[in-house]
Amino acid sequence: MTGSRPYLRFLGLALALVVALCAVGYLPTRRLAGPDALASMVAGCGISLLAAALAGWLLTAVGAATPEARMQRGFLAMVVRLAVVIVLGLAATLSGEFARAPLLFWMATAYVVLLPLEVKLAIAPE
16 A cells, blocks of 8 residues: 555544544533643644554555565554654653643543544555
């Protein structure tokens, strides 16, 4: 799956899901954590979106001719996604610019929401 069309579709759906997630979470986040937590919500969702975009790119850019190679490619994408979320999440948390609890909550929520899209991209026929 070296074409860009599946990846662009993946990115569009991922972006739409993140926008919908932020829209749904706007009022609860503002009420429960205050107006300053909205930046944390956007940052957390953005971190997960960036990690998913990188993992999706790996799934489409790295060729895999055999089923074993496809499994290895999927595992690589999963590990890279997790590493990006951990590194960027730690950087955002330790920066002190964002409220920690909303940042981590929305980062984890967006991670889980975007996971089925990545799985669909990984198992799509080449």
